Amino acid sequence: MMKNIAYMGIDIQFARLNALDAKRGLVFLYEYDLPYTDLMAFDGVIISNHVDEAFLVEHNAVLTDYLAKGGVIFTLAEKGLPWLTEVANWKRSPIPLKDREARIIATDHTLFEGVTSYDIEYRKGVRGFFSRGYFETVPAHAKKLIVDQQDNVIVYVDRESTNGTIYAGAGTDMYRIYIHEDNSSSQVSLQMLEAIHTEAARNRGDN
Amino acid sequence: MSIALIVNGTPYQNRFLEEEEFHYVYDDVLHIRDLHNYDLTQYDTVLLSCRLDITLLKRYQSKLLNVLHAGKRIVIFGEVLDHFMPTVDWEDSEVNFSWWVRPNGDLPLNQQHANHPLYHFLTVPDMKWHYHGTFMPPEGAMSLLDTPDGRSIFYVDDSSFNGQLVVTSLDPMFHIGLGFINQSKPFLNGLAKWLREEEK
Numbered sequence: 001m002m003k004n005i006a007y008m009g010i011d012i013q014f015a016r017l018n019a020l021d022a023k024r025g026l027v028f029l030y031e032y033d034l035p036y037t038d039l040m041a042f043d044g045v046i047i048s049n050h051v052d053e054a055f056l057v058e059h060n061a062v063l064t065d066y067l068a069k070g071g072v073i074f075t076l077a078e079k080g081l082p083w084l085t086e087v088a089n090w091k092r093s094p095i096p097l098k099d100r101e102a103r104i105i106a107t108d109h110t111l112f113e114g115v116t117s118y119d120i121e122y123r124k125g126v127r128g129f130f131s132r133g134y135f136e137t138v139p140a141h142a143k144k145l146i147v148d149q150q151d152n153v154i155v156y157v158d159r160e161s162t163n164g165t166i167y168a169g170a171g172t173d174m175y176r177i178y179i180h181e182d183n184s185s186s187q188v189s190l191q192m193l194e195a196i197h198t199e200a201a202r203n204r205g206d207n
Numbered sequence: 208m209s210i211a212l213i214v215n216g217t218p219y220q221n222r223f224l225e226e227e228e229f230h231y232v233y234d235d236v237l238h239i240r241d242l243h244n245y246d247l248t249q250y251d252t253v254l255l256s257c258r259l260d261i262t263l264l265k266r267y268q269s270k271l272l273n274v275l276h277a278g279k280r281i282v283i284f285g286e287v288l289d290h291f292m293p294t295v296d297w298e299d300s301e302v303n304f305s306w307w308v309r310p311n312g313d314l315p316l317n318q319q320h321a322n323h324p325l326y327h328f329l330t331v332p333d334m335k336w337h338y339h340g341t342f343m344p345p346e347g348a349m350s351l352l353d354t355p356d357g358r359s360i361f362y363v364d365d366s367s368f369n370g371q372l373v374v375t376s377l378d379p380m381f382h383i384g385l386g387f388i389n390q391s392k393p394f395l396n397g398l399a400k401w402l403r404e405e406e407k
Contacts, residue, residue, distance in 0.1 A: 011261045050217055052215055053216050053217070054238070055216065078218040080218055090218070092386055125308040126308055171385075
């Protein structure tokens with residue numbers, strides 16, 4: 001049975017969800033409620049960039065336990081502290097934003113299918129929204145989905161490091177920022193949710 | 208003069224704190240989760256970094272108001288939601304982030320009180336990237352930068368409290384931490400120099 005997906009952040013305007021998000025089965029998870037939350041109630045947890053990192057370090061066991069039980073985490077944080085330690089810290093790219101490419105080199109389930117690199121690189125003619133950095137390292141077995149022109153990894157999926165699945169994006173909120181775009185990038189938010197649901201079912205062993 | 212900067216420990220705030228260029232802006236960094244441990248009135252100025260948890264801001268509202276009652280200054284950056292600070296009238300705006308890539312594009316803003324000391328340290332272009340909302344300053348407050356509809360994105364209120372409340376919807380710590388929107392640097396430098404100069 002399909003479950004909701006949690007979207008975690010502190011309580012700021014940029015993290016609050018709206019009626020459309022609710023209709024899609026997204027539930028706001030207030031970060032400071034994490035220690036009291038049973039994450040198994042969710043098919044997945046999207047971790048926004050609006051998180052108190054020190055608090056996540058203190059309560060990292062909640063995330064670790066969830067992954068051990070087959071949970072799906074999709075992190076969008078530019079992490080710099082040791083929480084979700086399977087994911088390397090974010091590093092700022094030296095490539096100027098106006099020149100930096102985000103090359104989609106693979107899809108996963110439907111994630112990024114039919115989406116062009118141009119449409120995620122530019123919003124209304126401005127480049128640099130998708131990502132301003134990359135992961136310092138990625139696990140050897142990870143499937144790379146998006147890289148820059150120096151082959152630094154911006155998005156990947158890791159099914160081996162834990163019993164669960166980790167999707168990691170280096171810094172943009174690809175769920176939120178493209179929802180109302182008038183091009184192929186508008187599909188990304190729904191593709192993310194679909195990928196999380198599919199992965200959760202796979203990890204549970206559902207048919 | 209002592210300045211406290213309140214942060215929430217987000218990745219972009221943590222990276223802002225790593226920027227040595229801006230270490231002179233603040234004397235102490237306080238995490239919003241720990242505010243119960245501090246007497247904020249010991250500071251001359253308290254800076255509320257952009258993107259602080261609204262629930263916690265409301266929890267510590269009385270501590271913030273005590274700063275103003277004690278005759279000290281608070282500077283608020285970014286959105287002011289759920290009336291966490293009384294007297295502040297916030298309204299969401301559609302964000303025009305792409306004006307500068309369009310031919311002859313502009314983000315219309317009207318300077319007010321050009322002789323205000325803040326403008327000794329920064330210019331209107333330093334304040335022009337985009338904004339997420341606007342304010343209607345209370346009676347007696349002084350807007351320094353208006354949107355075309357007559358609302359403000361930067362005002363100084365010396366009337367509502369014993370102290371001074373400075374309110375701006377601009378969000379420099381966020382953008383400096385992200386490494387996105389270079390104009391946010393001269394803005395924050397100018398504002399900080401004004402704050403430091405004021406107290407000499």
